[in-house]
Amino acid sequence: MNRRLPEERLQDFKEVATGLPEQTAVLEALRCMGCPRPLCVDGCPVSIDIPGFINAIADEDFRTAARIIKQDNMLPAICGRVCPQEAQCQGTCILGKKDKPVRIGALERFVADWERENGVEPPQTAPATGKRVAVVGSGPAGITAASECLRAGHQVTIFESLHEAGGVLTYGIPAFRMPKDIVRFEIEQVLALGAELHLNHIVGRSVPVDELLAYDAVFIGTGAGLPYFMSIEGENFSGVYSANEFLTRVNLMHADRFPEFDTPVIRGSRVAVIGGGNVAMDSARVARRLGAQVYLIYRRREEDLPARQEEVENAIQEGVEFVCCANPTRILGGPEVQGIECTRMDMCECDESGRPVPRPCTGEGSTFTLDVDVVIEAIGQGPNPLLAGLIPGLKRGRRGNIEVDEDGRTSIPHVFAGGDIATGAATVIWAMGSAKKAAAAINQMLADTDSE
């Protein structure tokens, strides 16, 4: 993917990765061998007909390419940007064995962007069935479930507790990776199929549970919105954020443009981000754009970072300083943050998964402090606890996630769930894939009750 220059992109929140020009896209498409047993499709959680759409690009028939993608994926401009393709479709592409895999994600994005500029063709929908489906949450899971149920002709009502739809796409992933007008546009395509969207509605509170269960079918896609904290000393000082809070202030509330927008954020002159995943990279890169010097503190080695390689590279280019093999033990200061104390970690034997286990060093020089005025904890999120706990008889796992079978069925017959609330924090496309299966099961169930 081509990227804008770091000096330039640190000045704004505009997209870092630039799309493929038409000619490049066509040339890239010509690299695909159109395998009769395409391995790439096995790597895609929603099994897009990848050789099919790429072949259409090669023929310069972008309309057909869009049509093929949208049979399986209603949000291609989003997936083309944020899918961890190296671990999914591109990870299994046969060309990747010897050479570079086909840049499937970039091609998907190209088609989606082309379609957005050249007019979108609405998908076919079945005649109205008169059945009512409630969808809780408007993240990728909820939006996908809604789209599938709408296409089957059902009446769909989406409830969202925030003032904007999109879930993590809107409040979590920064605009320089996922432009917000594109999120809005793709969601509007789904709404245009006839869904009703109720913002500011917290299901379980604004919509009582019995009212929810009165729908013919219910899909729960409430996500993994509960931020974890490390439970270290000084954690509640002013200036300690969860990644969720920091990113929400900037992405959803536009604190980067304070005071033009009312919500403030502490910009910090020196910021410590704790964690090594995509959420940590996003937080660090946002903090850089707010003008701070940024340390990213991670327990293991740089090569163990769980974030996507591309995002790690971006963070390095943008001047994020990595402090690896270090574990924060205490936040210093009070009431404001003045520093963070860390212990150096040693890597010892590997665990079952083959990853080395970090162990705190002891003795002279094993602890050090960094002078910082903001700390952002990006150590993971748990299932959103609010609604799931309020529904009597809904079976949940140990960590509070909703238990589902392969088709997204919960312990209550007409209630289904998918996305992060069922799987734990995962990815956009996994959330969409699980929602699609659940929606198929919902559509089947509603068709069966009809023929009875």
Add this chain to the structure above:
Amino acid sequence: MYRIIKRNQIADNIYEFWINAPHVTKTGRAGQFVVIRIDEHGERIPLTISATKGEDVRIVFMAVGKTTQQLAALEEGESIRDIAGPLGTPSEVKKWGRCAVIGGGVGIACLPILARELKAAGNEVTGIIGARNEGLLLLEDELREACDELVICTDDGSKGHHGYPADILKEMVADKALDAVWIIGPAIMMKITSFATLDTDVRTFVSLNPIMVDGTGMCGSCRVTIGGETKFACVDGPEFDAHQVDWDELMNRQRTYTGQEKESLEHYHEHKCECGEHQ
């Protein structure tokens, strides 16, 4: 968009708004709150549900900063962009026996709905309200009706008891005439007033007001320490056992954005003059 049905100034710098929000009134109960956002540029701020009638919810607020001043400048018939709720866990309303509900300053606004619910659950309810001076007292008539008894206090003696609600509470505790008390107001007032029931059997609730963003448990901005444990006030609260609260931490966290709040207000007043949009 949610329409302002009624607007009143009810005390010095304190306003009462009725807003049409059927999704809030359907289940909204004492102890819960809403989060509002005035417009596209607005901050999400929490305000307690003070009463509900049909599809309208009442909020009562003091115009202290940018958002509340901008809100106060809106007229009947105008609309606000967002109101989400009801949020938070309802008050623990059951048959306690004798209850007191204590409000300090704008915290008085939270009492009517609570007093009514406690009465309906068979409790005898004493209301105690306090403010710096007579001009800052609110909802007196309504509370007189909602409670069995109402005691008024002012710091300067301009009306009622010359002193603090804590004085009255101490007497009630000494008379052993109390089973549960709610204290709602500024953090410092809740802290000091709740000393009166330390080492007694009186269940003492306070409604904490940390800085919030989403109000749905997603960000952790509202975290407070209760009995040594971190809780999210917007979902686990906002009401907690007064004697378990880490008050100093709460008050420190409330001051996180003092500088920016001032800047925001200045920006608002400058901008207001330039565009003349809001008078």
